Amino acid sequence: MTPQDFSFLRDFLRSQSGLDLADDKRYLVEARLTPIARRAGLADLTALINAIRTSADARLKYAVVEAMTTNESSFFRDRVPFENFRDVMVPRMLQARAARRELRIWCAAASTGQEPYSLALMVREDSRLNGWRVDILATDIAESVMERGKAGTYSQFEVQRGLPIQLLVKYFSQKGDVWELDPTIRRMVRWQKFNLLSSFAGLGRFDIVFCRNVLIYFDRQTKAEVLGRIAGILEPDGYLVLGAAETVVGLTDRFQPVPDKRGLYQIAAPGAQVVPIAPLAATMRSA
Numbered sequence: 278m279t280p281q282d283f284s285f286l287r288d289f290l291r292s293q294s295g296l297d298l299a300d301d302k303r304y305l306v307e308a309r310l311t312p313i314a315r316r317a318g319l320a321d322l323t324a325l326i327n328a329i330r331t332s333a334d335a336r337l338k339y340a341v342v343e344a345m346t347t348n349e350s351s352f353f354r355d356r357v358p359f360e361n362f363r364d365v366m367v368p369r370m371l372q373a374r375a376a377r378r379e380l381r382i383w384c385a386a387a388s389t390g391q392e393p394y395s396l397a398l399m400v401r402e403d404s405r406l407n408g409w410r411v412d413i414l415a416t417d418i419a420e421s422v423m424e425r426g427k428a429g430t431y432s433q434f435e436v437q438r439g440l441p442i443q444l445l446v447k448y449f450s451q452k453g454d455v456w457e458l459d460p461t462i463r464r465m466v467r468w469q470k471f472n473l474l475s476s477f478a479g480l481g482r483f484d485i486v487f488c489r490n491v492l493i494y495f496d497r498q499t500k501a502e503v504l505g506r507i508a509g510i511l512e513p514d515g516y517l518v519l520g521a522a523e524t525v526v527g528l529t530d531r532f533q534p535v536p537d538k539r540g541l542y543q544i545a546a547p548g549a550q551v552v553p554i555a556p557l558a559a560t561m562r563s564a
């Protein structure tokens with residue numbers, strides 16, 4: 278791959294999915310895109326990049342974008358966000374939404390579904406929410422991982438990562454070498470393909486947004502824009518949950534951290550101290 282090809286691909290991916298490809302990720306590009314080239318009957322990566330550059334084949338372009346996503350996930354990943362859900366967000370919402378008895382949650386980069394299903398399992402197990410209508414929307418840019426999420430089937434390895442054994446026994450049944458999630462839990466989650474770079478109009482409003490482990494792949498400007506759009510669809514007393522390596526600090530003044538609750542944010546109160554945006558050169562990130 279020539280430097281020009283790499284640079285074209287980097288611009289293409291940034292514009293399509295926000296992915297900010299670091300210079301040292303050439304090996305990743307080759308590993309992920311060579312199979313796409315083969316499947317499309319193209320000789321090599323150079324031919325694939327030329328095809329993207331010159332043709333209007335939307336499916337091929339989408340296949341490239343999708344192949345470059347990283348879809349790592351696990352049940353109750355990083356534990357703390359789910360403890361915060363149980364101990365901070367649900368108690369607050371039980372009070373604040375007592376009249377409506379309705380909760381709207383969005384998992385904005387849901388991948389193969391472990392995150393929205395972890396929340397669905399918590400909701401089902403939480404007697405405080407009996408009689409509440411809890412809507413969980415799971416979205417992702419990558420169709421193939423969403424299909425896996427919708428199916429709700431997980432390997433032995435996947436159910437062993439973070440899922441408490443009592444939940445496995447109670448809500449999953451073993452079918453051959455996979456574990457299938459109970460349909461009543463699967464039906465608690467709505468799935469929709471959604472690109473975080475697109476307009477949020479039409480998504481509705483949410484009480485809680487989980488947007489975890491996706492902003493790390495974006496450049497500063499894209500992170501700031503996405504955070505601004507999330508602020509626009511979050512209820513004024515709602516919560517934003519970010520991944521362990523993500524923060525709003527230095528990116529936006531629309532959110533403020535919830536004190537002593539790692540990764541948890543709320544809409545900044547009017548007049549709250551504006552968080553200065555650090556100079557671009559100060560950012561070090563990788564794809």
Ligand SMILES: C[S@@+](CC[C@H](N)C(=O)[O-])C[C@H]1O[C@@H](n2cnc3c(N)ncnc32)[C@H](O)[C@@H]1O
Binds near residue numbers: 348422473490491
């Ligand atoms: C590492 S996974 C995170 C999954 C889950 N949130 C977690 O923390 O376990 C990142 C997901 O973000 C999705 N993604 C990447 N770019 C996106 C975009 N522009 N819009 C929506 N989803 C995107 C990827 O397809 C991938 O499934």
